Amino acid sequence: xLVLWRRGLITLTKGKLSSSxxxxxxxxxxxxxxITDLQLKSENHIGEAIVRADGQLExxxxxxxxxxxxxxxxxxxxxxxxxxxLNDTAAALNQSREDFVYRLEKAGxxxxxxxxxREQARSSRRRR
Numbered sequence: 001x002l003v004l005w006r007r008g009l010i011t012l013t014k015g016k017l018s019s020s021x022x023x024x025x026x027x028x029x030x031x032x033x034x035i036t037d038l039q040l041k042s043e044n045h046i047g048e049a050i051v052r053a054d055g056q057l058e059x060x061x062x063x064x065x066x067x068x069x070x071x072x073x074x075x076x077x078x079x080x081x082x083x084x085x086l087n088d089t090a091a092a093l094n095q096s097r098e099d100f101v102y103r104l105e106k107a108g109x110x111x112x113x114x115x116x117x118r119e120q121a122r123s124s125r126r127r128r
Contacts, residue, residue, distance in 0.1 A: 021033070021034045022034070028052055028053045029050050029051070029052060029053070029058065030050070030051050030053075031048060031049075031050055032048060032049045032050075032051060033046075033047070033048045034046070034047055034048070034049075035047075035073070038070055038073055038074045038077055039070075040067075040070060040071065040074060041067075042070075043064060044064070044065040044069075044070045044073075045062045045063060045064055045065065046062070046063050046065060046073075047060065047061055047062030047063060048060075048061055049061075071107060072107050072108065072109070075103070075104060075107055075109065076109075078092065078093060086100060086101065086117070097121065098120075098121040098124040098125050099125070101113060101117060101118060101121035102121060102122075102125060105118065
């Protein structure tokens with residue numbers, strides 16, 4: 001049954017169910033959380049399901065991500081992929097470190113960064 005509901009979900013999300021799949025079991029139930037591959041300029045979903053041990057789907061909820069939510073999730077996923085290293089992530093996205101820090105700030109993630117890092121990036125961008 002688990003395979004069947006996942007096939008249905010893959011159809012619902014236009015075949016883009018990601019390998020980002022998390023689950024925890026408590027007694028007879030398993031909570032599963034998932035996200036589609038984060039493709040910018042495309043429809044993306046995040047959701048969760050509760051499945052009984054026998055495979056019966058008890059609960060399923062998906063949320064369509066807005067473009068802004070997709071961009072924010074994409075930035076975080078890229079940081080995670082590159083070990084939360086700003087230089088490596090910026091290089092992978094073909095950006096300078098300063099431009100990437102600016103992009104993080106515009107996305108609302110400036111609070112995650114050390115103030116010195118933010119100030120260095122701002123200073124460097126002003127000098128251009």
